[in-house]
Amino acid sequence: MVKKIDIPKVALAASLDLAATVGWRDVSLRDIAEEAGVSLVQLRGIYPSKGAILDAFACEIDSAVLAGDSAELAAEPARDRLFDVMMRRFDALCDYRDAVRSIIAAGAADPCAALGGACRLTRSMHWMLEAAGIESSGIAGRLRAKGLAAIHIDVMRTWLNDDSADMAKTMSALDKRLEQADRVMANLCRLTRSRDDDPAPATSEAA
Structure with missing residues (x-):
């Protein structure tokens, strides 16, 4: 035993x-x-439960990423820090690629498992944001975590079939998705500023 x-x-x-x-x-x-x-x-x-086993697996991967935290990245732009953190995550998953592929396939056939997987991934993304020095609390933090989870899912499709030694395809896909997210956030910020700067509509006085 x-x-x-x-x-x-x-x-x-x-x-x-x-x-x-x-x-x-x-x-x-x-x-x-x-x-x-x-x-x-x-x-x-x-x-x-099997879900508890997957929780433990997610925790193990989170810990592997967090253990590689480096103060040298503190001065880098947020996007670069996040890129480094997410690549560390994909690197930590490499030894389990076939298992991850199987787990994803099982989730696709089971809505309850898929929901559990989505919640599990979002929790992990909160930690990835923190590792990158990006705020993950509050409403804005939850939105960031959900957005990063969507990026993770999208890039994982590339990672699952990336047989290059340096994960070049994965790096390219991640860089592209983070750049797209940057543009979306920049456009939203510009839209918010333009609305805030608009003068209040004139009101006519009663005759």
Whole structure:
């Protein structure tokens, strides 16, 4: 039996291995327990659901990105900082590409799983914004996180098929999407300023 302290790590590794080889949609909790060499009781004590396992996976990737935080980027523009953070995220995911592909496919066939995945990704994007030194709290922060999640999903389509050693295709796709987001935000800011600067409409006095 695996020692209790090792169960989270071993069970997560077993889950990702099965996702890559069998397909996440077809993997059961019993399959995971057997692959990890633990009992269902032990697995239940750590991961009460497959969703909880995916939560742990997301947390592990978040932590890998945050561990690479560098003060050297502090002076860089926000877009450059965010580019660096997101590329660190895709780099951290590289060892699990087949598992990620399987998890995405399972979510596409299950609306409940897809909703859980969207919430999970948005939570992670809050942390990515913080890692880039960009405010993630409040209404504006939530909108930024949702926007970054949309960028992540779009770029991941390229990343899943990017077999280059330096992830050149992924970098190009990410740079393009961040540039587009920059333009959208700039246009919104200009629109807001123009509305704020417009004089109040004249009102005619009653005769």
